[in-house]
Amino acid sequence: KVEERDYCREILIRFLRRVWGRPVRSAEVENLVALFDGYRPDFGRFEDAMLEVMATALATPEFLYVTRRDSSELPKEADGYSQFELARRLALFLWSSIPDEQLLACAEAGELAEPAVLERQIDRLLADPKSYRFARHFVSQWLGLDAIEATAHIKDPELFNAMKEEPIVFFQDLLKRNQSIFELLHSNH
Numbered sequence: 302k303v304e305e306r307d308y309c310r311e312i313l314i315r316f317l318r319r320v321w322g323r324p325v326r327s328a329e330v331e332n333l334v335a336l337f338d339g340y341r342p343d344f345g346r347f348e349d350a351m352l353e354v355m356a357t358a359l360a361t362p363e364f365l366y367v368t369r370r371d372s373s374e375l376p377k378e379a380d381g382y383s384q385f386e387l388a389r390r391l392a393l394f395l396w397s398s399i400p401d402e403q404l405l406a407c408a409e410a411g412e413l414a415e416p417a418v419l420e421r422q423i424d425r426l427l428a429d430p431k432s433y434r435f436a437r438h439f440v441s442q443w444l445g446l447d448a449i450e451a452t453a454h455i456k457d458p459e460l461f462n463a464m465k466e467e468p469i470v471f472f473q474d475l476l477k478r479n480q481s482i483f484e485l486l487h488s489n490h
Contacts, residue, residue, distance in 0.1 A: 305347055309337045309354070316355060321363045322389035322400050324409070333358060367393060384408035391422065396431040397438055427477050436473035444468055 313333050317325040337354045344350040358364065367390065382390075388408040392400040400408070407413045407422060426432060441447060446465055455461045475485055 302341070305341070306334060306338070308347075309351060310334050312351065313354070313358070317358060318405070319402075320359060320399055321361075322392070322405065323383070323385035384411060384413040387413055391426060395423070395426040395435050396429065397434040398431055432476070433469075433473060436469050436476065440469045440472045 310330055313330050314325060317329065317333075333354050336357060337350055340350040340353050341347075344353070362368065385405070385408045388400040388404045392398055392404060403425070404413075404422060407418060412418045413422065446468070449461075449465055452461070455464070471488070472485065474480075
């Protein structure tokens with residue numbers, strides 16, 4: 302079963318880098334490989350044991366919480382954040398998701414703190430359809446759009462859906478055009 306352990310390790314290195322948004326240490330990978338070794342006899346298939354290990358990785362504070370790393374393993378920028386921490390925060394803020402490969406590659410290359418690169422990445426993230434999630438979550442919470450579900454007097458389903466979508470689309474458009482927050486607050490449309 303040496304091949305399975307090697308394959309497990311290979312999968313975990315790629316998986317953890319992606320979900321944790323940073324390079325992973327050998328010790329972190331080996332801890333999860335040891336967990337795989339413990340799970341493997343209980344499962345008939347390799348994939349089932351790997352799912353348990355991956356679920357465990359997703360239940361770690363490293364994935365569940367946005368924290369600042371105390372270690373000096375990752376070089377910090379002037380603001381005290383590593384480029385990987387910046388990539389993760391950007392992806393969470395603008396996509397409500399984890400960083401994609403391009404964002405991680407910029408962080409790995411040490412380019413994300415360069416203003417021109419950062420601006421291009423922000424524009425790319427905002428242009429992606431995933432940015433709609435941020436707009437939907439933010440505006441829904443801010444304006445309490447869930448309460449619109451209790452509205453019984455609006456019978457037209459298209460009007461009802463338009464009422465829910467309009468403030469979200471408006472906010473997303475402001476973001477994409479990099480408009481002032483005052484346009485949101487003082488808009489007459």
